[in-house]
Amino acid sequence: MKALDDDYISLAHGNGGRYMRELIDAIFAHHLDNPHLDTRADAAGLLLASPDVMVTTDGFTVKPLEFPGGSIGSLAVHGTVNDLAVAGAVPAWLTVNAFIEEGLEVALLDRLVAALGAAAREAGVAVVAGDTKVVQRGEGGGLYLATTGIGLRRPGLDLGLDRIRAGDRLLVSGPVGDHGIAVMLAREQFGLRGDLHSDSASVLPLADAATSVPGLRFMRDPTRGGLATVCHDIAAATAREVRLDAAAVPIRESVQSVCDMLGYDPLYLACEGRVVAVVADDAAAALLAAWRALPSGADSAIIGRVTQGPARVVLRTELGGERLLDELEDDPLPRIC
Amino acid sequence: MKALDDDYISLAHGNGGRYMRELIDAIFAHHLDNPHLDTRADAAGLLLASPDVMVTTDGFTVKPLEFPGGSIGSLAVHGTVNDLAVAGAVPAWLTVNAFIEEGLEVALLDRLVAALGAAAREAGVAVVAGDTKVVQRGEGGGLYLATTGIGLRRPGLDLGLDRIRAGDRLLVSGPVGDHGIAVMLAREQFGLRGDLHSDSASVLPLADAATSVPGLRFMRDPTRGGLATVCHDIAAATAREVRLDAAAVPIRESVQSVCDMLGYDPLYLACEGRVVAVVADDAAAALLAAWRALPSGADSAIIGRVTQGPARVVLRTELGGERLLDELEDDPLPRIC
Numbered sequence A, B: 001m002k003a004l005d006d007d008y009i010s011l012a013h014g015n016g017g018r019y020m021r022e023l024i025d026a027i028f029a030h031h032l033d034n035p036h037l038d039t040r041a042d043a044a045g046l047l048l049a050s051p052d053v054m055v056t057t058d059g060f061t062v063k064p065l066e067f068p069g070g071s072i073g074s075l076a077v078h079g080t081v082n083d084l085a086v087a088g089a090v091p092a093w094l095t096v097n098a099f100i101e102e103g104l105e106v107a108l109l110d111r112l113v114a115a116l117g118a119a120a121r122e123a124g125v126a127v128v129a130g131d132t133k134v135v136q137r138g139e140g141g142g143l144y145l146a147t148t149g150i151g152l153r154r155p156g157l158d159l160g161l162d163r164i165r166a167g168d169r170l171l172v173s174g175p176v177g178d179h180g181i182a183v184m185l186a187r188e189q190f191g192l193r194g195d196l197h198s199d200s201a202s203v204l205p206l207a208d209a210a211t212s213v214p215g216l217r218f219m220r221d222p223t224r225g226g227l228a229t230v231c232h233d234i235a236a237a238t239a240r241e242v243r244l245d246a247a248a249v250p251i252r253e254s255v256q257s258v259c260d261m262l263g264y265d266p267l268y269l270a271c272e273g274r275v276v277a278v279v280a281d282d283a284a285a286a287l288l289a290a291w292r293a294l295p296s297g298a299d300s301a302i303i304g305r306v307t308q309g310p311a312r313v314v315l316r317t318e319l320g321g322e323r324l325l326d327e328l329e330d331d332p333l334p335r336i337c
Helices: A018-032 A072-086 A107-124 A178-188 A204-211 A226-238 A253-262 A282-292 B019-032 B072-088 B106-123 B180-188 B206-209 B228-240 B251-260 B281-293
Strands: A044-046 A055-061 A087-099 A126-135 A143-153 A167-170 A214-222 A242-245 A276-279 A301-307 A312-316 A322-324 B044-045 B055-061 B090-101 B126-135 B145-154 B167-173 B217-220 B241-245 B276-279 B301-307 B312-316 B322-324
Touching: A018 B106, A018 B126, A044 A178, A044 B126, A055 A072, A055 B090, A055 B145, A072 A107, A072 A143, A072 A204, A072 B072, A072 B217, A087 A107, A087 A276, A087 B145, A107 A126, A107 A143, A126 A167, A126 A276, A126 B145, A143 B055, A143 B126, A143 B145, A143 B251, A167 A226, A167 A282, A178 A253, A204 A282, A214 A226, A214 A322, A214 B228, A226 A242, A226 A301, A226 A312, A253 B055, A276 A312, A276 B206, B055 B072, B072 B090, B072 B106, B072 B145, B072 B217, B106 B126, B106 B145, B106 B167, B126 B228, B180 B206, B180 B251, B206 B217, B206 B281, B217 B228, B228 B241, B228 B276, B228 B312, B281 B301
Parallel strands: A055 B126, A087 A126, A126 B055, A242 A312, B090 B126, B241 B312
Antiparallel strands: A044 A055, A055 A143, A087 A143, A167 A276, A167 A301, A214 A276, A242 A301, A312 A322, B044 B055, B055 B145, B090 B145, B167 B276, B167 B301, B217 B276, B241 B301, B312 B322
16 A cells, blocks of 8 residues: 555655645555654653653755855754744754755855754753764765754743634734745845845744744644645634735735736745744734734734635635635745745 | 865765764864863763663764665664663663655665664664655765664763773773674675675663673773774773783684784774673683673673773784774774664
């Protein structure tokens, strides 16, 4: 019995959408399943001396290694710290795995690891373990990183997709698509300039503020697959309809222009410094105010709601019509994280 | 100021010896240093609700992906579990990062992840988090894995290089060099047969037995760089002389033959299922007996001692002479773990 429909791994299996989910279910979840493994959660709670220890892990293959607003070094910290933060945990420790390709310029590696260190210090996490491997020229991508983060869940928090109810509201903490576009432009060297840079940052302050708001149900960072994919995750898990208001979703003009020019939809592009939150209807205003009080949340907005109805994502367009937002099939931009 | 003597990363920076240590010190430790980070330890103790939580991480780039006695899948569990075991911890949780190259045969990936799952179950560890990334053909090595292990230190244990005293004895739990040779033969396809297979296995039973012996000072698993490198670590950390008895070191005839033919020294070749232990002189016999009672320790031996004297490793040869065992400079066998 074939585990997967395909015989060979294709780039689509890394796209953050349907093909990647199938890969994870058919092979990884299939063989590794145990009561602690939830392949749809951002971080796992471990029963240790303290039941509130959370752990998460992420791999980083972004190309190019440096881009406006960040690098694989800082991204490797932000990505993992953010998964803990949106799970309601305070990140404390990090492990780092580096896969270095023969021929990589040492000065570049030094910059990248310096960036990693700086991001870790800024986020208040300590790197406690690491490993480096060197692979032959032609068998690596310059540098790949994997980081595992360990943190402590804030006491009394109860967040999860299962807490979401019809009537709840969706918020996003800032403009979407910045990271995906910034990396793509740096890679393709279209020669486009402007204020296009990644939003890569620790979302700890945003998560912090959100967890102080009663009525917070769930948070997720919209990375691979973007905002639309988070909405799909919510719809699928709650078996409810998620309704998005296109006019309310913050998108930078510069990002929208590039997307229009090149045929990308910013709703599917990765962010690396944003939070999508689901909150009780009567708490939405409070969360909005809390986020807007933060520098990183200045452009926060209430962008939609969860309603009764079939599990799907409906976008109310700027013209007042409605269209279905499909689940991501083919990633328009590989290797952005 | 150049961080490292070299401008470009070479394969030597991944060899487990001097060049790798320089890379780690000059770049990784330099930028990531904090009170919890000890780049010379197998696992790190974290101060959490329980001060006995240990964590370690390892990357795996072994080529070929499958070899007699194991695969990158089982190795990714054994390598990390063993680092926790020799630190005196009981491994409990694992995170897994996979970097999959486009074009990898799905059936092969399935076998490898199945092997990972089986090894995890056998070692009693649960995979609690994971991530998969797919990279373009030509920018990966089929599959690379990173695993982070978390476990609980056995209470009351106090192991470390700093516990070692002059007069202590060294033991090894079985024949050395099996893994390095098995992988090399599988890779180069010399057409040599026989009983040559990797010793890749969880050393938990061996570590378990050792921690029950009063007078245990220190344990390490002799992976990259082999037994000789562990001896160098001991000599350097204790500023004492480590004396090895060549005649006492267990080495399979088949492994020695291949080494003789191809010019390798089994003392520098990786093992993936062995423990090197340093124990008080009057406890050596007890540890030897405890290990020999286990299937995986049937060929255990007392192989040397720590003495006063300059920090160096001296090998008493089978002919009765003595020679210095140098620190590993150039790894004879890259990509064996």
